[in-house]
Structures are given as structure tokens and as C-alpha cells.
Amino acid sequence: MALVDNRTRGTDTVARLSRHNRSFGSTAVLREVDLAIRPGEFLALLGRSGSGKSTLLRSLAGLDPSPSGEVVVDGRTSVAFQEPRLLPWRRVGENVALALLNGAASRQERRERAHAALEEVGLTEKIDAWPLSLSGGQAQRVSLARALVSEPDLLLLDEPFSALDALTRIEMHRLVDQLWRRHSPAVLLVTHDVDEALTLADRVLVLDEGRVAREWRVEVRRGARTPQHPEIAEVREQVLASLGVHHETTTHHALETGAA
Ligand SMILES: Nc1ncnc2c1ncn2[C@@H]1O[C@H](COP(=O)(O)OP(=O)(O)OP(=O)(O)O)[C@@H](O)[C@H]1O
Secondary structure (H helix, E strand, C coil): CCCCCCHHHCCCCCEEEEEEEEECCCEEEEEEEEECCCCCCCEEEEEECCHHHHHHHHHHHHHCCCCEEEECCCCCCCECCCCCCCCCCCCCHHHHHHHHHCCCCCHHHHHHHHHHHHHHCCCCCHHHHHHHHHHHHHHHHHHHHHHHHHCCCCCEECCCCCCCCCHHHHHHHHHHHHHHHHHCCEEECCCCCHHHHHHHHCCEEEEECEEEEEEEECCCCCCHHHCHHHEEEEHHHHHHHHHCCCCCCCCCHHHCCCCC
């Protein structure tokens, strides 16, 4: 798959929210949010449940029918959700190829590009399978292939790994990291998992009370991001504190060590 390397494009941002507000009834969910996403950067967005993460992602995806403030997205955008959302009556390859229906690609070209995208996620042997025959992890890989096949400039990931078991999730982290290095779309990953954010992202944002309350830049080399790394450990504590979590005991944390 020949994706554009966005880092060579020279534009400042692929997406920008300026003074972006969103309310549901009288409840303000996003308040004057300013956020600029640069080409090729990997952002993780954390926040307590109900803090507005998915609402913000939907604004960037153009899925919000009534945004206010400025939302500028320069380039192609794809979304992958927590549930893979594959059409059960279409085979795997067709599900991926459907993402190209709006473009000029011929049927044959769509099929070839779907094949290439499935190759990237290691699932070419499932091209003619029915979605219901896939495992959860495989279905999520197909969802990633479908998101990537259109060569997006901005890839929006809404908790795509949270329903997977811990080992599959680690595999998915590696895959996403590999795909991101290869094709360098800008990525906005919404997650509840601080370790996932610190494994994958360049920039970690915490949303609170409708605003980006804090932001960290993670400069540790990806291969060196173990929980024991002093900078990772420190940022982790700060992120957890800003989420209102001061003591955490999870086995998932230990498993993540193996992912680094
Ligand atoms: N279509 C809608 N109609 C009414 N209220 C909504 C709608 N969508 C979201 N909300 C409300 O907006 C708030 C933020 O929701 P959102 O899904 O963005 O939060 P979140 O941070 O993604 O939550 P979670 O982590 O639980 O997925 C919540 O209070 C939610 O009830």
C-alpha cells in the first residue's frame, strides 16, 4: 500500500479545533477547546468517563452534526471504533474495499488495495471470510485495515483495543506502532489506558471539565518505554494524578512491560 508520508508534506496541522464548544441540552461537554494536530504526530487523549473524549473525536471525524467554534481538518480522515463495525453480510475484503467507494478507484483497484491493506495487518487469508467467523482481535485488525486503506492523513481511534484481552491488546499496540511508523498518519487515540497512551503516543492529553486540562510530551524512545523508565514512571504518576487516580494496582501494567 503506497501511503503518503505526511511528514514530507510541510503543512503545519492536519486538524485544528479552535474555541470549540459542544453542549447537549444545557450540559456543556466541550468548552472552548483548542487543539492542533500536526502531520504525523501520535496523540493520546485520556479523561474520565463522560469527559467528552468521544465527542471531541466525533467533531474531528465530521460526525457531529452541530459543531460550534472552528473545526478545520485538512486531508483525509478515517475512524476505527471500539467495536469493529463490520457489515456481516459482506466478506472481509469487501468490508475493507467499501472504504474506497467514494473515490475514483475501479472495482479491481479497490480489491487490490483491500488486499494490500489486509496484508499489512496480517490477514490476507481472511479476505473471503465472513466477519462473524473472525475473532475479536482479527475483526479489529480488519477495522484497522479498513481505516488505513484510504491512506488517511488523520487516523482517529476511539478505544479500539479496550474490548480485547491483554495479550491481543499488546499485539495490536505493536501493529499500530508499526503501521504508524510505516505510513505516518497523524493519530488521535482515545483511551482509558494510561500505559497504552505512554506506549504509543508522542503527546498525551487529559480532558477534564470540557477542556484540555494537561498535556505531556513523551520523548522517551518507543523501544525504551518500560514502566521502570524514570521519565515514563513520572509522567504516568502525573497523568494518573490528573485523572484523580493516585494508587493503581493492575496486572495489565505488568503485561505492558513485555510490549515495550
Ligand atoms: N448524542 C448525545 N446526546 C446527549 N448527550 C450526549 C450525547 N453524546 C454524548 N453525550 C454526553 O456528553 C458527555 C460526554 O460524552 P462522551 O461520550 O464524549 O464522553 P467520553 O469521555 O468519551 O466517555 P467514555 O470514556 O465513558 O466513553 C456525557 O455526559 C454524555 O452523556
